[in-house]
Amino acid sequence: MRLTHLEVTDHRNIAHAELHPDPHLTVLCGPNGQGKTNLLEAIWLLTGGKSFRGSKDAELIKRGCDFSVIEGAFETQDVEKSIRLTVGSRQSQRPGRTGKLNGADVGRAAALAGNFQAVVFEPDLLGLVKGGPDGRRRFMDSALCQVYRPYLVALRRYMRLTAQKNALLKSYDITPNGNMLLDTYDEQLAEYGALIMEHRCKFLAAAAPIAAQNYKDISHGAEVLALNYQMCTAAPTAAALTEKMRAMRSAELRAGFCLAGPHREDLEILLDGQPARVFGSQGQQRSCVLAMKLAEATVVGDLFGEHPVLLLDDVLSELDDERQTYLLTRMGEHQTIVTTCDTAAFARTNGKIVMVKGGVVEEA
Secondary structure, eight states, rough: EEEEEEEEEEEEEEEEEOOOOOSSSSEEETTTSSSSHHHHHHHHTTTTTTOOTTTOOGGGGTTTTTTEEEEEEEEEETEEEEEEEEEEOOTSSSSSSEEEEEEEEEEGGGGOOOTOEEEEEOOGGGGGHOOHHHHHHHHHHHHHHHHHHHHHHHHHHHHHHHHHHHHHHHTTTTTTTTHHHHHHHHHHHHHHHHHHHHHHHHHHHHHHHHHHHHHHHTTTTTSSSEEEOOOOOSSSSHHHHHHHHHHOOOHHHHHHHHHHHHHGGEEEEETTTTEEHHHOOOOHHHHHHHHHHHHHHHHHHHHSOOEEEEEEEEGGGGGHHHHHHHHHHHHTOOOEEEEEEEEEGGGOOEEEEEEETTTTTEOO
16 A cells, blocks of 8 residues: 555645655654644545544634545555545535545545555554543544445444434433334344444454564563453354343433443553553553554554555654664555654654645655
8 A cells, every 4th residue: 555646735724735755754844733744634534534633524624715625646456546535614515525536426435445544643642541442442443444344334323323222211211112112223233233343353353462562572572462352242243232232221221321332342451461551651551552553554454455554643752762763663664654843863764854834845
């Protein structure tokens, strides 16, 4: 997987910019707040996923404009493809994110999933270890949504059904045939939930040992990293999930929301058998995230048949010299686009330097 050309129009602070990334390493350099992360975000949006910054679509559009356009050309398995992504405001004819693949309209941007793959590493990802289960579920879902279109469909339908069931649980006392409706919801939730759990299991079975080896390399064997999927049932099957939801029915009626299912699961991150969230130092926690994201890139590459593009947002400033050296070494293996305020650390690489200032991109 290699991005060959990027053109961005009216995306955040970027009125217009073009980028021709190096096949191996491209360094986006400039002061903070100039648009480096905006370029990385634009590349990520070509995957069909939402912004990794958690932004709403309207926030992606340059102020005063009705829409933004992101166009990317890339090579995948020796085939050239192109994606055109349009983000429209509520005032535009087509609000939200819509896409074209090789010139053909695909509708909503989510339909682009499975064509262009990328893995992003940014400073806020420390919350993957320190934060709540939601971020760790997103770690699994983000990788799987890029590779398996059916996973993305199942996840969206599952979350929609969960919201509808929550509404029913809150109004159960005044809803005719409420128990029958709950049975119907549980039947559908079990179908989609089992698919989600099954693919999460497969993903982690592949990613966990790779992440453990990555951490060993980063820390020189100082600790052992382990990832454990805390599934809500004993097995990732519709029957097991149905049984679990039936057992939780009374508790759900008291609580007023769903208490069982993949939306309540977690990913346990352990260092030498202890929770990294509690016992890991900030350096150890950051190393966990780095090991996990590099493992994600490897697994996505194995599943898709080629390595995704690595997007690294100002990560070196948060790492010590040994970890910087490790990451710089890994950068040369596949196409990587990285942002930094200081190019000094990249003096020992052959990366292409691109200056970004005030939303203007200048290739050195």
